[in-house]
Amino acid sequence: MATTERVATGPRSPFNGKNLAWVGALAAVALLLTLGIRHGTCPSSGSIWLSYFIYGLRSGAIYAMVALGYTMVYGVLQLLNFAHSEVFMIGTFAAVYTIKKLFGVQTNHPPTGLTLMFVLLVTIIFAAAASGLTAVVMERVAYRPLRRRGASRLAYLITAIGVSLVLSNLFLLLDGGKHLGIPWSWPAIGGPGAVNYPPTISQDKWFSIGGVPVSPVTVLVMAVAVVMLIVLDQFVRRTRTGQGIRAVAEDPETASLMGVNVDQIVVATFLVGGLMAGVAAGLFGITFGAAQYSIGFYPGLKAFTAAVLGGIGNVRGAMLGGLLLGLIEQFGIACTAAQWQNVIAFVVLVAVLMFRPTGILGEQVGG
Amino acid sequence: MHRKRKLRVLGAVAILALVAAGCSSNNNNNSSSSKKTVKLAFFGALTGSAAGLVVPGWKAVQLAVDNANAGKYGNLPVKIEAVPEDTQGNPTVIPPLATKVANDPSYVGVIGPNFSGESAAAGPTFDKSGIPFVTGSATNPTLNANNWTHWFRAQANDNTQAPDMANYIAKVLKPNCTFVLSDDSTYGKGLAQIGQSTLTSDGVKVVADLGAVPNGGTGETKDFSPYITKAKQSGCTAMFYGGYSPEAGPLRAQMNQQGLNNMTMVVGDGARDDTFLSSAGAAGNGTVASCPCGDITKSSDPAASTFVSEFSAKYGASAPIAPYGADYWDIAMMYINAFKAGKTTRADITTYFAGLNYQGISKHIQFQSNGELNAADAKIYMWKDVDKQWSYLGLSTDVIPSS
Numbered sequence: 001m002a003t004t005e006r007v008a009t010g011p012r013s014p015f016n017g018k019n020l021a022w023v024g025a026l027a028a029v030a031l032l033l034t035l036g037i038r039h040g041t042c043p044s045s046g047s048i049w050l051s052y053f054i055y056g057l058r059s060g061a062i063y064a065m066v067a068l069g070y071t072m073v074y075g076v077l078q079l080l081n082f083a084h085s086e087v088f089m090i091g092t093f094a095a096v097y098t099i100k101k102l103f104g105v106q107t108n109h110p111p112t113g114l115t116l117m118f119v120l121l122v123t124i125i126f127a128a129a130a131s132g133l134t135a136v137v138m139e140r141v142a143y144r145p146l147r148r149r150g151a152s153r154l155a156y157l158i159t160a161i162g163v164s165l166v167l168s169n170l171f172l173l174l175d176g177g178k179h180l181g182i183p184w185s186w187p188a189i190g191g192p193g194a195v196n197y198p199p200t201i202s203q204d205k206w207f208s209i210g211g212v213p214v215s216p217v218t219v220l221v222m223a224v225a226v227v228m229l230i231v232l233d234q235f236v237r238r239t240r241t242g243q244g245i246r247a248v249a250e251d252p253e254t255a256s257l258m259g260v261n262v263d264q265i266v267v268a269t270f271l272v273g274g275l276m277a278g279v280a281a282g283l284f285g286i287t288f289g290a291a292q293y294s295i296g297f298y299p300g301l302k303a304f305t306a307a308v309l310g311g312i313g314n315v316r317g318a319m320l321g322g323l324l325l326g327l328i329e330q331f332g333i334a335c336t337a338a339q340w341q342n343v344i345a346f347v348v349l350v351a352v353l354m355f356r357p358t359g360i361l362g363e364q365v366g367g
Numbered sequence: 368m369h370r371k372r373k374l375r376v377l378g379a380v381a382i383l384a385l386v387a388a389g390c391s392s393n394n395n396n397n398s399s400s401s402k403k404t405v406k407l408a409f410f411g412a413l414t415g416s417a418a419g420l421v422v423p424g425w426k427a428v429q430l431a432v433d434n435a436n437a438g439k440y441g442n443l444p445v446k447i448e449a450v451p452e453d454t455q456g457n458p459t460v461i462p463p464l465a466t467k468v469a470n471d472p473s474y475v476g477v478i479g480p481n482f483s484g485e486s487a488a489a490g491p492t493f494d495k496s497g498i499p500f501v502t503g504s505a506t507n508p509t510l511n512a513n514n515w516t517h518w519f520r521a522q523a524n525d526n527t528q529a530p531d532m533a534n535y536i537a538k539v540l541k542p543n544c545t546f547v548l549s550d551d552s553t554y555g556k557g558l559a560q561i562g563q564s565t566l567t568s569d570g571v572k573v574v575a576d577l578g579a580v581p582n583g584g585t586g587e588t589k590d591f592s593p594y595i596t597k598a599k600q601s602g603c604t605a606m607f608y609g610g611y612s613p614e615a616g617p618l619r620a621q622m623n624q625q626g627l628n629n630m631t632m633v634v635g636d637g638a639r640d641d642t643f644l645s646s647a648g649a650a651g652n653g654t655v656a657s658c659p660c661g662d663i664t665k666s667s668d669p670a671a672s673t674f675v676s677e678f679s680a681k682y683g684a685s686a687p688i689a690p691y692g693a694d695y696w697d698i699a700m701m702y703i704n705a706f707k708a709g710k711t712t713r714a715d716i717t718t719y720f721a722g723l724n725y726q727g728i729s730k731h732i733q734f735q736s737n738g739e740l741n742a743a744d745a746k747i748y749m750w751k752d753v754d755k756q757w758s759y760l761g762l763s764t765d766v767i768p769s770s
Contacts (some may be wrong), residue, residue: 043600051592051596051599052593055590055593055625058592059590059592172414172415172455173414196645203620204623205626212626213624213626284589287590288589288590289617289620290586290589290617293415294415294416294585294586295586295589298587329593330593330596333593333597337576337579337597338548338576338579338597339551339576339577339579341579341593342581
């Protein structure tokens, strides 16, 4: 509704200040690129650009799925759930456990064919379940008591950071504390450091697009991500729970007067965010082959950034933000040194927020 | 409400009881002897991704201390307690741990810190408190410029290591050009900087990307595709990587997945461990690592063989001793010898180390006035990943042709 109002009151001309700024920025980027390629600082080979594009989309798809958890919880509770990165981390452990312990996959005997499909499916489901459960327990143990007491937003934030630190350090000890005399540890899934995934789906070239090797795992990540993002989008738009989530995000008091059970909706929000993070975690673990206490840090940070970029609280915004951030990160370094990766990504974020303080798609849940 | 409050009180009491139980169990292992107990703190990444580099050293220290307390090295005037201080390989974790040890007079010495970044972060605290601190694996050369009077490095530094890596590339691999990549750690970036300048003076064309991989040593970076595309862009057939195994291993694996099989990777001691082997997998084959650490199992010194057999007996035959088990064993023995000579205070031990002339199992140890190992004792060894094992190539001077 807000959109129509804005259009009605704002200037109708496509050449208003904001649009001109966007066009100007794009033109500047295009000019710099042309100069860069001429000068030899930017790659002139199409296959290098394509490589940045494909890997950018792959990491962007993961960011997008994780970003949904941040954005939905923010939409409903105005809480920046920094512990969401640990929801993701637990998903990577659940996935490696499933592959190693439940299926007993050995390093030298990766499953093939239908068995492989089954292993991947169950692994991703288990990872999603573990992450979803973690998110729900987190809400019940850490956030609901605060909500009952009407705690300030700052208290939520500190709690979130605390939960995040506690969980990651707990996993650090479980994972690698044996030689420090810590009595409990993971039953033999690895030594200190990262727990490596046994090989499942092939990481080697399946086919190539314009000279860039594409592996089955890359295809898997993209395919699952697309399906999950569409399913989630439809869930938020079309189901009763989805409506409830949007209603609570809009105005929790009115929603509860209308008969929406806010507690249930909050749990559902955490659950859905956790499930998505778990799917992302399973894919991430299978792609990069490791589960580790600190594994959630970067995907978490990037997903949070993606959520802000797309418009925090906005489901489609998080998806768009994730994909964009993945691409920006890769393309940003094409003409510079790789150490500028994060600088460029965050400069773009700041620049976008200067023109659109609420992110690309604005703040509404459900877009 | 009442019941809830009761439960809460009960919970609090239970937690207190647990804490109390934990504290009291710590006191149980006081020995019955009347000997004074002195503490040695071992600083390193005992948990986390980089632990594979550090745990062998900690195991060696424990072994030496257990032997000493059991009277294997004669009657010591003190009982030694080795205390692990887990830095997680993160320079921001170490300051409070360092302050705790520095301010507690029962600690008379520090073994470590294992990495360069954490050494730089904790050094001022240790040095001010007068506690001797001896590293066997922090190799960044700039550490000696701090003028710490209580700091010793019983190891070659990267002014020897990085040129050897670069010379190996220039004289053995002879690539068309070399892509130099590093993480942002004190160690990794320093190593790559020195390597880059040696490569250039060797006449090798260099495409450099220093400090690119964030939070080196933590293993937090999992997706290396941007760096790999960057490496592809360079078109080089050799890569000099300055950094630790938690990044180097996955990087190597992903390079092959993304079609960069023909780029040979040369890494330093920070990536020469089992973590690299397992995370790089088959893609690691052919990777060359330099290390100030040699192959102790090949030593003809009887003391070294005793160490190897005791280590295997205690920790199992498959427990890796390399990279730095033997080197930290020597440092522990330096402390034990100091105690044997009646030096049991921080000041006395520091003076003892400054005048040390000791034949260890890993090397001969004698320090220069700035705390560095004597140049003649600073040696670099070359290793190669062959079928997921580090295979020993030999002393760098034997492996790399001089011209």
